């Protein structure tokens with residue numbers, strides 16, 4: 102029998118829904134409390150490296166992602182004119198290629214349908230307002246005034262986690278000085294893998310999303326003030342792309358016409374020190390380790406957290422021992438991703454200012470860190 106009978110997961114994002122499925126597979130009753138009244142996931146894509154697919158496979162959801170996404174090999178790295186100079190990515194794992202591109206909305210639907218099929222109860226428009234967190238259980242008071250006892254609470258409520266602040270006090274993610282601009286397009290036939298173009302002071306990615314669609318990400322340095330008024334998004338994104346003469350980038354840039362289609366986001370990082378739990382409350386995913394997307398690994402880590410936590414709870418060992426083992430299996434791996442992603446960002450910004458230290462090589466670091474993600478979890 103599992104270590105716990107009934108778990109509350111706070112947050113119905115990628116990590117929370119994955120936790121719902123994984124815990125139900127372990128025979129545990131699960132409620133999810135999601136702050137938003139309805140799921141409203143933006144329509145650009147996400148990179149799923151092979152380790153994310155391996156974790157989703159243990160939830161029975163990898164095939165749906167492959168069928169509704171677009172598997173591809175290593176990401177080709179190019180100069181702004183399109184000259185290819187390297188390829189990077191995690192290793193293929195079993196039947197999984199290094200990457201799968203997928204629409205965030207489709208991924209969310211797959212996870213949500215999976216959670217429903219496994220009997221997870223999703224309660225929308227709801228959060229936690231407080232909890233009495235003891236060694237033997239946790240009594241939760243919800244924002245609607247209702248209360249309920251649980252054996253364990255899992256905070257999967259993202260980078261601005263309420264559960265984290267109830268556990269450890271307020272913590273603020275750090276803005277790294279860069280922002281990402283994203284836009285979705287029809288996919289040209291020539292796009293058969295992911296591409297990254299290393300510009301003079303920006304970086305552009307073209308990533309397959311479905312068989313017919315792709316998205317662009319554009320990484321830029323926005324200094325101290327990353328807030329950009331909506332009416333400036335379109336001209337500024339187009340101006341940042343002027344440097345690129347690679348045909349695929351030029352074709353895409355011409356199709357950026359709808360300001361509403363631009364998803365702009367300043368990048369923030371946060372790594373909580375170990376342990377990520379107290380008594381019967383634990384945080385996972387971005388709540389514990391919000392990484393910037395330089396390695397495309399944030400969501401993968403959230404899914405892996407969910408899989409490992411459920412696997413350990415399934416053993417029936419005492420909760421304190423389970424959570425200790427959870428930290429032993431998760432902390433160094435997540436720290437490696439967060440820290441290497443931050444280093445990539447620092448080096449990119451120094452390179453863009455012409456001050457890259459000798460021996461620092463952005464492409465090599467992405468390659469090395471990605472290569473380590475095939476290790477067992």
Ligand SMILES: Cc1cc2nc3c(=O)[nH]c(=O)nc-3n(C[C@H](O)[C@H](O)[C@H](O)COP(=O)(O)OP(=O)(O)OC[C@H]3O[C@@H](n4cnc5c(N)ncnc54)[C@H](O)[C@@H]3O)c2cc1C
Nearest residue numbers: 112114115116136148228258259386387394398399400401
């Ligand atoms: C620009 C960008 C690009 C990225 N690209 C990639 C990529 O290509 N590949 C990859 O693997 N990762 C990528 N990531 C990272 C990835 O999006 C995150 O790591 C991932 O979404 C984390 O999942 P999560 O479930 O922890 O948090 P989230 O996905 O943020 O989910 C949190 C959920 O909790 C809910 N919530 C929030 N507060 C509360 C509350 N108080 N009570 C209840 N519910 C609450 C939210 O509504 C949401 O549903 C990217 C991130 C960024 C910023």
